[in-house]
Amino acid sequence: MEVSPFPFFGPLRADQVEGRHELIADLTARISARRVTALLGPRRYGKTSLLRRVAADLGAGGGTVLWFDLYEVQSMADLAIRLDDGMTDVGSEVGATLRKVAIGANLNLGLVRLNLTGPSAQRPDPSAVVHGQLQALIELSKRSPLVLIFDEFSSLASVDGAPGLLRTHLQNHYQEIGLVFAGSEPSMMLGMFTDQNQPFYSQAELIHIEPFSAMEVEEIVTTGFERTGRRSGDIPSRIFALTGGHPQRSMQMADMVWRLTEPGEDATTPTWERAVTSVRSEVAGGLERLFSSFRGPERAVLRIVASGGSIFGSAAVLLDLASGSAQHARDSLLDHGHLRKRDGGPLELTDPLMADWLRETLPA
Ligand SMILES: Nc1ncnc2c1ncn2[C@@H]1O[C@H](COP(=O)(O)OP(=O)(O)OP(=O)(O)O)[C@@H](O)[C@H]1O
Ligand SMILES: [Mg+2]
Structure with missing residues (x-):
């Protein structure tokens, strides 16, 4: 089976990320210059995919990039586990250094979940664990260039004391550690950096991720079709007219038109109409459920x-x-x-x- 050039589920691999050339260059430059950055944008606009690409570029340039997924993080113990996941997911060379500094910070790298769910008498204080983890990260940054990416950062707002703890540790090291925070709950995310009562108030430059431009949709759709021996005709502009450049929805439409176009053929007006009908029926159930939840x-x-x-x-x-x-x-x-x-x-x-x-x- 031919693989669609338009994946539209979940975050993409770095090499699947299309367009966004300026944003990728801008983010890479900011992080390299150690300017603390927050990337804001609605759900499914491609924040995670974009940062994966930026992380891959930075990693290829010789830096160590650690990724922390804070999606729906619920508590300080949960945060400690997410940090542990990010700290164990590294290459062997950095891994060895990290294990060394972790021992210095009294940490059991890779075993945090086990420790925090063990017998209550031996359970460490989760805040102390996070404290040790942040110390270890700072220690690591003294040995090799380090970038930390926090995805779904807005979830942290609901964990009492967590943003404050993070800020206390990191604020004296903004010059040494590359820091990126990404999130999609617009008001929560904005509030974390613009509300005077929040620990991260005024601590990062805010970058907004926009929909694809008409030209980006044109480029992505045309090359995806061409690469697989098809022609997209006026489909890119039809997609843009329907989706306004919403990244995931544009990919979803492109995928359906592509499926309905045989190799060697052109996508036509009837192809487009069939694609719209099919996508409409695919998404209707989910949209109905979402709509009735309001x-x-x-x-x-x-x-x-x-x-x-x-x-x-x-x-x-x-x-x-x-x-x-x-x-x-x-x-x-x-x-x-x-x-x-x-x-x-x-x-x-x-x-x-x-x-x-x-x-x-x-x-x-
Ligand atoms: N640069 C891109 N190139 C190609 N497709 C993209 C790009 N950015 C986003 N997409 C499309 O959007 C989908 C969602 O991307 P991703 O999961 O990275 O978004 P997100 O903003 O992190 O979403 P969420 O808020 O749900 O975490 C991808 O599966 C892909 O179809
Ligand atoms: Mg994401």
């Missing part, structure tokens, strides 16, 4: 925005949406990244396929 006013706001109306206009009257609840629902949807506002543009749904599904099934 509260009433949020559902009304999503419907109105998807149809291009004003949440304070006549559509709101029809849906019985009072202006106070409309405002509140809009803000909450923006906070959680379901809605977004492009520079100077109107409010829109982050997920173009949810907008499409709402227009088709529940126009407002």
Whole structure:
């Protein structure tokens, strides 16, 4: 079976990352210059994939890059385990150095989970473990150039004392250690770096990851088709018109059109129409479940925005949406990244396929 040139599930391998040339160069330069950076963007915009690529580039340049996935981290003990996972997932040479410094910090590298779930009398204090881990990382940075990537950093906001502990250790070493924080809960993530009461207030330069440009979609789709002996015709612009450059949705559409195009053939208008129908039916169930998880006013706001109306206009009257609840629902949807506002543009749904599904099934 031929492998699709348009993978659209989960983070990509570094070598699968397409486009984003300027952003990759910019991030690599910032990290190399030890400018602490936070990468913000909605779900499925390609943050993890992009950072994997940047990590691979930096690693190839001779640095040590450690990756910490903080997705849904729940507690200090959980954080210690995530840090341990990141610290054990390194090459043999750095691994040996890291084991040495870990012993100095009284740490059992690779055994943190075991230690923290052992008999309560022997269980170490999770904060002390994290303290030791951070000390070990700082020690490591004195021996070889070190970059730390924290993905899903916003999850840390809900662990009492964790951001403060991290900041206390790292702040005196910003010049020596490359630091990147990525996250997708827009308001949570922004708040961690812009709210004066937060430990990381003003501690990082914020970079926003944008949708693909029309040119990027054109380049990605055209080369993917060409590489596999097909021609994409006007499909790139059709994809962009539907997805607005949403990275994962653009790849998903490209994948479906590609599947429906035989090798040696051109994708045509009927191919596009079949692809839209197929993707719509594939995503409908998930979108329906997601949509029904929102509260009433949020559902009304999503419907109105998807149809291009004003949440304070006549559509709101029809849906019985009072202006106070409309405002509140809009803000909450923006906070959680379901809605977004492009520079100077109107409010829109982050997920173009949810907008499409709402227009088709529940126009407002
Ligand atoms: N540069 C890229 N080149 C090709 N595809 C991309 C790129 N960026 C994102 N994608 C598409 O988006 C999908 C999701 O990417 P990724 O998991 O990296 O996003 P994310 O922002 O980390 O998402 P989440 O917030 O869910 O963690 C990928 O499977 C791929 O289809
Ligand atoms: Mg991710």
